[in-house]
Amino acid sequence: MLFLGILLSIFIQDVVTSLRPLPPGIMDCVEAESGCEADPQCKELYSTLRYCVSEEEVAPPGSKARIECLEALSALHYLPLLACKCQRGARREEHCLRVYWSVRILQSYEDLEASPYDDSPVEMSHMASIVAAASSLPLDGQNACLKAAQDCGLYEKCGSLRSEYVLACTKRVPGSDHCNRQKCHRALRRFLERVPGEYSLGLLFCPCTDKLCGERRRKTIVPSCSYQERDGEQPNCMHLQSSCRRDQLCRSRLADFQHNCQSSGHSPSGCFRDSGTVCLKSYAGLIGTIMTPNYLSNSTMDVALWCNCEGSGNQWKECLKIQNMFTNNACLENSISTMGSSPPRPVESLLPPSPRPSPLDQQNKLSNNAQDELSNNAVLKHQLSTVAQPCCHSSVATALLPQLCCHSQTHSGG
């Protein structure tokens, strides 16, 4: 009976916390990994890659090891694995991310083409319209951030997860005068992952006209615990970034932010990708990692990381680049100041997703879509070109056939 109860509660929990499915054609990386491991050849190549990753964590690979890793990567043709994605807040998110990065062992950190996460345009445009509607309501001089907090309180899930993180971020570790930052981060992430965007983004980006409201907005994520150092010293941004890159989750959230908040002078939103809402969601994804950004003060909407570039030496420019992702980013600025409102999309894109097809259908669709994905996917093209680079500085066309390319180079002694 007890066993049944436990089973049932696991089941219920699973349903309650289940996330929307990934779009057809994109598999979750955990699933893709199982698919690969069911095939002996794929399994072997993949375990070589996993080995490469674990080696790389210790030290940069030697040239022989590097070539072996490259060969395994270029021989891996299992599309679901190459095109798989993860979901923020999923139960096995970290495992999923590990899989995602293990088939991208040589992708540069500067690569803005790829995000491990997939945000469906339907959900995003739905959220954008709600956020836009909410932000256009007249406030009659009311404190918008107070109003957002009240709205959150009226929705049980928002209110309770918010209390959870406020408690986690303000509670002192017994016998000390500081909080447990890891617990605070975990609780902040849970809040941002589980609460619908219209509430959480409403709280994070509420529009203010006075300092009282601005102060409330700045303190929303409990800065004293979530990022400020106890001694008040800011870390160097390069150090912050390298610690972030050593952490699967932080690295992924950062890649997602860079991908979705890329600026463009050619679009009215200031964003390279069309919707500013995706940028806001990605920005929110960084909250609760060691790269938690926040408002600089209670009088503007300017945001920054809690770090500086003092003592960066010859890496000063690199360091400024990190700061500028937040302080000098037109896409992010516009998205925050317009609260994610974006031009309304065609009505049909606001319809809920069609019911999930049968697993068999999905299987068939998957291979077709993955094939499409692969042929159109700049991510993979780029990845393959990165792969090919060490042996041949070729054009993208030949880079798509890294095996041929590398081998002909090897044979011709180039």
Ligand SMILES: *[C@@H]1O[C@H](CO)[C@@H](O)[C@H](O)[C@H]1NC(C)=O
């Ligand atoms: C706004 O920030 C300043 C500087 O940190 C602080 O002195 C002031 O008390 C804040 N204003 C409000 C209304 O909290």
